Amino acid sequence: MADQEYRDSLFIKQDSRENFKNVIAKRSDLVQFAGGRIKPAPTSTPVTNYAGTVLGFATSGADSGYYKPYAVGNADGSQVAVGVLAEDCITDNFGNGSEISVIKNGCLFSDLLIGLDANAKTNLQGQIYTEHGTNLIDIRS
Secondary structure: OHHHHHHHHOOOOOOOHHHHHHHOEOOHHHOEEEEEEEOOOOOOOOEEEOOOEEEEEOOOOOOOOOEEEOOOOOOOOOOOEEEEEOOOEEEOOOOOOOEEEEEEEEEEEHHHOEOOOHHHHHHOOOEEEEEOOEEEEEEEO
16 A cells, blocks of 8 residues: 555645546557456455556456456466556446556656556566656556
């Protein structure tokens, strides 16, 4: 949760979760998106997936065919970063909230991403640079 709190502290006053898709990218008009489905929650208790979360895509196991938060220790395909969640979604085990928008290409504010590590940067073909004191990552997944 520390990543989420850190990211939230970077927002300026007029920013909100509702416009995060526009906030996360340096030029939102140049970002390329893909659609998909995120892993449903395991119970009826809703699970919040935050915008800016680095995503993997499960190709095996119970989550096969779904995006889920990237983690280098996973072994179902989601250990490879493939994109970034464009907006918050709240899922439950009924499939509600599971349709998502995934950022595949673009220049993003790297400090706003959750779960970005060295392996994810490599998977996303990320080029890191700083412009006017702001950390950016150009991804091409």
